[in-house]
Amino acid sequence: MLGETRPPEALTRYTGFLLSWCAERSRTLFAHRMAESGLQVREFGVLTVLADSSGATQQSVAEAAGIDPSTLVATLDALEKRGLAERRAHPEDRRKRTVHLTEPGATLLTSAANTAQELNREVFKSLSRQEQQQLQRLLRKLSGLDQPADQTQH
């Protein structure tokens, strides 16, 4: 469940509105819970990406995390200050910086990922297991994830 309040009926005829309403509630709950780990949602996202691709350049981390490179700058500043991630010089191109997950960062991420999974269960617990899978499938399809990549691109 997403809290006590309900979305305004007059607007639920637009599925897009319903989608936004649910997402905003979910994101707010997520943000509150993440704050307990001292993380913003975006920081959690970047740490999660770094777990898979530690050592990538800032540009590719930004792309993998779905945020703007300029937004990543501030996020990394904050993570670095707390010793959770670090920037290093790129060995071949002095314009580039590689980004690395530190050990404290990995430790915090493990616990935060557990929290995230827990919250995910809570938020969607009003749906049956099968409905949750349906929703996941529909959203993946909607987002274009399960479609072949655009062939016209170069």
Place this chain on the structure above:
Amino acid sequence: MLGETRPPEALTRYTGFLLSWCAERSRTLFAHRMAESGLQVREFGVLTVLADSSGATQQSVAEAAGIDPSTLVATLDALEKRGLAERRAHPEDRRKRTVHLTEPGATLLTSAANTAQELNREVFKSLSRQEQQQLQRLLRKLSGLDQPADQTQH
């Protein structure tokens, strides 16, 4: 479809993240399209609510539109300035103001609602008719809309 970009794979394991990603894209498209009618998303929401409950007080309009009463103030200022809605004195309680949809407001709303329906179709066209209904149903359930009202309240 929600545009060319895809959500970051590393984070799609969290359904809540997928939900937020889809919602944000949908909302951005919606905002761009509504701007053609000269409306912000919130303004469109308020006009839609007013179509059903013209003459209600600001508090009840705010609740029906799912926004904060303080947010409604600025929204109404903007709508009133363009002659799309108007505030009137409440006949019985001088603290209250009733809110009314004007005729130009109703006209604009009709055209904007058409636009909204069109966009809704576009955004969800990657889903079959049945999948769209499934999604609508799942989101309604998730948001608590199809559950009985809380019995513990007074």
Place this chain on the structure above:
DNA sequence: TATTGTTATACTCTATAACTATA
């Protein structure tokens, strides 16, 4: 004392353009 609308403030998220240093 409590409520309605108002005002002011602050914080998040996102987008964009310009700057620097390097290539």
Place this chain on the structure above:
DNA sequence: TATAGTTATAGAGTATAACAATA
């Protein structure tokens, strides 16, 4: 010339607290 990272700024969205008029 173009690219990577940085900085600054602006806009929309949201939340909150305090205030004046009125009940």
